[in-house]
Amino acid sequence: MTAALASPAVTGGAKTRINDFSIQVATVNGSGSQTANTVLLRAIFQMGVFVSGKNLFPSNIAGLPTWFTIRASAKGYVARKATNEMLILMNPETAKEDIAKADPGALVIYDEPLQLDKLRADLTCFPVPFQKLVTASCPEPKLHKLVKNMIYVGVAARILGVDMEEAKKAIAKQLKGKAKAVELNQNAALAGYDWAMENLPDQDHIRVVRDNKTQGLIIVDGNEACALGAMFAGVTVVGWYPITPASSLVETFIEYAEEYRKDPKTGKSNVAIVQMEDELASAGVVLAAGWAGARSMTSTAGPGISLMSEFIGLGYYVEAPGVFFNVARTGPSTGLPTRTQQSDIEMCAKASHGDTLHINLYPGNMEECFQFSYDAFDLAERFQTPIFVVTDLDLGMQNWSSKPFTYPDKPFDRGKVLNQQQLAEIKDWGRYKDVDGDGICYRTLPGTPGGKGAYFTRGSGHNDYALYSEKPEDYVSVVNRLRKKYETAKSYVPGPVFRNLGSDKGILAFGSSDPAVVEAQDTLAEQGVKTDYLRLRALPFTAEVDAFVKAKQVVYVVEQNRDGQMANLLREFYPEHATKFKNVLHYDGLAIDAKCIVDQITAFEQK
Amino acid sequence: MSTATPSAPTNRLGMTKQDYVGSKSTLCAGCGHDSITGQIINAAFESSIEGYRVAKYSGIGCSSKTPAYFLNQGWGFNSVHGRMPAIATGASLANRSLINIGVSGDGDSMSIGMGQFVHAVRRNVPMIYIIEDNGVYGLTKGQFSATADKGSHLKSGAVNNLPPIDPCTLAIELGCGFVARSFSGNPKQLNAILKAAFAYEGTSVIDIISPCVTFNNHDASTRSYKHVKDHDFPLHDLGFIQYSEVEDVEIAAGETEIVTFPDGSKVAIKAIHEGYDPTDRFSASKAIHESMHKGEFLTGLLYINPQNAPLPEVLNLVDEPLVSLPESAVKPGPEVLAAIMETLK
Numbered sequence: 001m002t003a004a005l006a007s008p009a010v011t012g013g014a015k016t017r018i019n020d021f022s023i024q025v026a027t028v029n030g031s032g033s034q035t036a037n038t039v040l041l042r043a044i045f046q047m048g049v050f051v052s053g054k055n056l057f058p059s060n061i062a063g064l065p066t067w068f069t070i071r072a073s074a075k076g077y078v079a080r081k082a083t084n085e086m087l088i089l090m091n092p093e094t095a096k097e098d099i100a101k102a103d104p105g106a107l108v109i110y111d112e113p114l115q116l117d118k119l120r121a122d123l124t125c126f127p128v129p130f131q132k133l134v135t136a137s138c139p140e141p142k143l144h145k146l147v148k149n150m151i152y153v154g155v156a157a158r159i160l161g162v163d164m165e166e167a168k169k170a171i172a173k174q175l176k177g178k179a180k181a182v183e184l185n186q187n188a189a190l191a192g193y194d195w196a197m198e199n200l201p202d203q204d205h206i207r208v209v210r211d212n213k214t215q216g217l218i219i220v221d222g223n224e225a226c227a228l229g230a231m232f233a234g235v236t237v238v239g240w241y242p243i244t245p246a247s248s249l250v251e252t253f254i255e256y257a258e259e260y261r262k263d264p265k266t267g268k269s270n271v272a273i274v275q276m277e278d279e280l281a282s283a284g285v286v287l288a289a290g291w292a293g294a295r296s297m298t299s300t301a302g303p304g305i306s307l308m309s310e311f312i313g314l315g316y317y318v319e320a321p322g323v324f325f326n327v328a329r330t331g332p333s334t335g336l337p338t339r340t341q342q343s344d345i346e347m348c349a350k351a352s353h354g355d356t357l358h359i360n361l362y363p364g365n366m367e368e369c370f371q372f373s374y375d376a377f378d379l380a381e382r383f384q385t386p387i388f389v390v391t392d393l394d395l396g397m398q399n400w401s402s403k404p405f406t407y408p409d410k411p412f413d414r415g416k417v418l419n420q421q422q423l424a425e426i427k428d429w430g431r432y433k434d435v436d437g438d439g440i441c442y443r444t445l446p447g448t449p450g451g452k453g454a455y456f457t458r459g460s461g462h463n464d465y466a467l468y469s470e471k472p473e474d475y476v477s478v479v480n481r482l483r484k485k486y487e488t489a490k491s492y493v494p495g496p497v498f499r500n501l502g503s504d505k506g507i508l509a510f511g512s513s514d515p516a517v518v519e520a521q522d523t524l525a526e527q528g529v530k531t532d533y534l535r536l537r538a539l540p541f542t543a544e545v546d547a548f549v550k551a552k553q554v555v556y557v558v559e560q561n562r563d564g565q566m567a568n569l570l571r572e573f574y575p576e577h578a579t580k581f582k583n584v585l586h587y588d589g590l591a592i593d594a595k596c597i598v599d600q601i602t603a604f605e606q607k
Numbered sequence: 608m609s610t611a612t613p614s615a616p617t618n619r620l621g622m623t624k625q626d627y628v629g630s631k632s633t634l635c636a637g638c639g640h641d642s643i644t645g646q647i648i649n650a651a652f653e654s655s656i657e658g659y660r661v662a663k664y665s666g667i668g669c670s671s672k673t674p675a676y677f678l679n680q681g682w683g684f685n686s687v688h689g690r691m692p693a694i695a696t697g698a699s700l701a702n703r704s705l706i707n708i709g710v711s712g713d714g715d716s717m718s719i720g721m722g723q724f725v726h727a728v729r730r731n732v733p734m735i736y737i738i739e740d741n742g743v744y745g746l747t748k749g750q751f752s753a754t755a756d757k758g759s760h761l762k763s764g765a766v767n768n769l770p771p772i773d774p775c776t777l778a779i780e781l782g783c784g785f786v787a788r789s790f791s792g793n794p795k796q797l798n799a800i801l802k803a804a805f806a807y808e809g810t811s812v813i814d815i816i817s818p819c820v821t822f823n824n825h826d827a828s829t830r831s832y833k834h835v836k837d838h839d840f841p842l843h844d845l846g847f848i849q850y851s852e853v854e855d856v857e858i859a860a861g862e863t864e865i866v867t868f869p870d871g872s873k874v875a876i877k878a879i880h881e882g883y884d885p886t887d888r889f890s891a892s893k894a895i896h897e898s899m900h901k902g903e904f905l906t907g908l909l910y911i912n913p914q915n916a917p918l919p920e921v922l923n924l925v926d927e928p929l930v931s932l933p934e935s936a937v938k939p940g941p942e943v944l945a946a947i948m949e950t951l952k
Binding site: 216218220232260261283294310311412444445448451455459 | 657658659660662664674675679680681682683684685686687690692693694695696697698700701702704705722723725726730918919922923924925926928929930932934936937938939941943944945947948951952
């Protein structure tokens with residue numbers, strides 16, 4: 001019997017940060033550290049503590065530095081925190097730099113031979129003989145590199161007061177019951193824990209105390225949530241091309257489709273998934289499948305949207321449905337493909353040549369990633385147009401805790417599609433006739449029998465009957481109707497959500513900025529600056545956005561790009577209020593934190 | 608159904624040829640593309656194709672306008688330059704009961720759309736892929752395309768210094784199971800090829816030399832009507848017998864080779880060019896290369912392998928068109944979501 005199951009003797013002083021700290025783990029990518037970090041995160045989560053994880057990884061397969069941040073927060077703040085209370089330094093390449101950047105008072109776990117304890121006097125150092133421990137706990141030398149990281153999980157568990165039973169459970173869950181791997185890793189974690197119990201002193205800086213905040217919650221990433229939304233939305237054609245950070249959306253979908261989208265009798269697939277030769281072809285597949293009556297989608301990032309843009313303009317103009325996920329990353333060009341940004345806002349709002357305005361959805365949490373993905377297919381078919389679901393790497397690839405998703409009971413909205421019987425009863429059908437006055441016309445699908453309803457879809461000028469036309473009045477009529485359709489969409493897209501503290505100062509943000517904004521709003525209020533917060537969830541801007549903009553003296557537009565792209569759109573659509581919008585920006589590729597928002601708004605307020 | 612006079616001949620569906628026409632062509636008078644359009648109409652009529660099941664796709668260019676000129680009963684999608692194959696891929700997967708006809712040009716398929724051509728062929732998308740090949744960009748007024756022969760002249764006198772890309776040998780290389788070349792001035796051959804293509808399940812690539820009467824029909828062009836006529840070497844006499852007629856048609860024994868399609872239709876190939884075997888991929892490829900070297904156009908069914916599985920089969924899709932599946936078939940129930948949520952806890 002080891003000490004592993006005993007309650008660790010962590011002291012709790014008056015200044016102890018209970019369930020309120022960040023840990024940063026520095027490793028080398030390709031070393032299996034992602035598994036170890038997820039185990040540590042899960043173990044804390046299983047103890048009922050709100051926790052969030054951010055993986056800061058390189059665009060590389062193996063050998064480059066990677067950092068993982070775990071934040072625990074009793075208040076439920078899940079944004080990245082600018083300061084870290086604990087560092088776990090496993091990468092000799094970056095250890096000295098990491099130490100130099102450490103926040104005063106931080107605890108530092110590191111590999112003993114790195115000898116970091118002489119570098120800073122204001123840190124608490126915990127050197128650990130990792131190699132010795134791994135050799136003792138793991139009989140197979142070729143696995144040493146992989147299980148070495150699990151040792152720091154045990155060491156950290158001891159220092160933080162994490163129950164090792166929870167860590168063991170988390171290992172079993174993470175390795176999905178692969179018995180040998182589970183045993184090997186549990187042994188490694190226990191070896192770290194036992195060693196730490198015997199050799200490391202107590203600390204009263206930070207600790208985990210069992211709570212009940214995560215009862216019934218799930219841990220999921222946004223790409224998985226979007227994939228699930230699409231699966232329940234009955235997507236039947238997927239054309240895609242790999243790109244970070246969007247690939248795992250389709251890859252996760254493929255895994256689920258293997259299990260849940262097969263015909264039970266024949267075992268044949270009821271969804272066609274094709275990895276295309278590029279994003280141009282992916283967009284073509286999506287729009288043509290939508291045109292033919294399928295629910296279709298692709299998943300990409302900014303460079304992919306650039307390549308798809310010619311097709312997206314065609315889709316907008318010929319009115320073909322399709323769902324385009326943009327899991328945004330730091331651009332332009334390859335930029336920082338493994339870092340996050342909200343820098344495709346203007347591009348997705350207007351993707352393509354000519355006058356184009358698209359419906360965009362901005363999920364801000366995991367439940368919305370799921371629900372909006374489901375809704376996007378309804379919107380695409382209702383409005384017969386490309387729909388963008390815009391997330392980013394932070395939402396898409398990081399671990400988030402969430403309430404379990406609610407089953408979408410609402411039946412599919414397949415939009416205005418005429419079948420053979422309906423066509424037979426209509427005397428004068430025209431593909432682009434605005435019969436209902438909402439800008440949305442009635443379409444037919446290829447293969448409809450009965451001899452009526454066939455039409456020729458063309459990117460060239462066309463009239464109400466889809467016939468070729470270069471007449472000025474025909475062109476204007478079509479593009480004006482498309483604009484009317486955009487207006488109609490205002491009553492279909494999800495409206496904003498508010499967090500109002502009672503103020504004539506507004507904050508407007510969207511997507512992954514939400515947790516940092518909420519935290520910043522509280523901090524600002526403590527400092528005497530109250531704000532009302534509107535979280536935007538879609539384009540076009542709806543009536544609630546109109547009212548908010550009109551009512552506020554100032555609107556701080558928080559977003560993760562250099563140019564204030566959403567603020568630019570707001571200035572365009574609300575020219576009479578253009579001077580109210582102030583840019584609060586974060587664009588270094590890291591997830592946005594509350595401090596940068598507080599600092600910028602405070603600076604504006606002090607002007 | 609028929610709109611023509613009662614005396615007009617009808618096909619197996621009771622349709623007349625008039626039921627297969629499209630809008631009036633707006634191409635130049637005498638354009639080879641219009642002859643091809645005429646043969647598509649004839650072949651569809653004679654093969655008793657159900658017009659409402661036809662989906663017509665194109666990119667951009669003179670050739671890409673033509674889907675408006677045939678089969679008005681079918682749906683058309685004139686897309687963007689070089690991207691017709693992606694459109695055909697998406698729609699054919701969405702609804703596998705569609706009969707897909709893509710019309711492209713040499714610029715659309717061999718320049719801007721080369722990547723899409725290659726990958727559609729590689730995937731064996733179920734479609735007839737027609738390339739109306741005149742070696743020149745017509746709609747932008749006479750620039751060379753990638754199929755123009757080295758040394759060929761533009762009307763302006765400009766000489767093409769680059770070697771041509773041949774869609775047929777490329778398609779054979781990519782594993783295409785139906786590769787044909789024809790000439791807009793040889794309606795009989797083209798008719799038989801198109802009818803066979805309608806019966807073929809995967810991608811049938813048909814490169815049709817189609818002289819541009821406005822920009823590429825002068826004496827120094829290797830794509831002029833006269834030049835092609837003089838250098839057209841038909842490989843064989845082709846006969847196509849649809850599955851429905853197989854029992855009624857007697858095929859003469861002897862030198863005629865018969866290729867049978869999965870639906871029972873047959874292609875009868877009577878060789879003119881001795882020693883050419885259209886079922887042998889490597890020797891076919893060699894013979895085409897040799898003839899091109901001599902400045903000839905070998906025409907006919909260059910390569911045929913009717914057993915290639917088309918994309919929907921490769922993807923193991925359900926038999927019913929995906930667009931016809933009810934919500935209950937594609938939306939898993941609440942118990943599935945609940946089970947997934949449990950695994951994420």
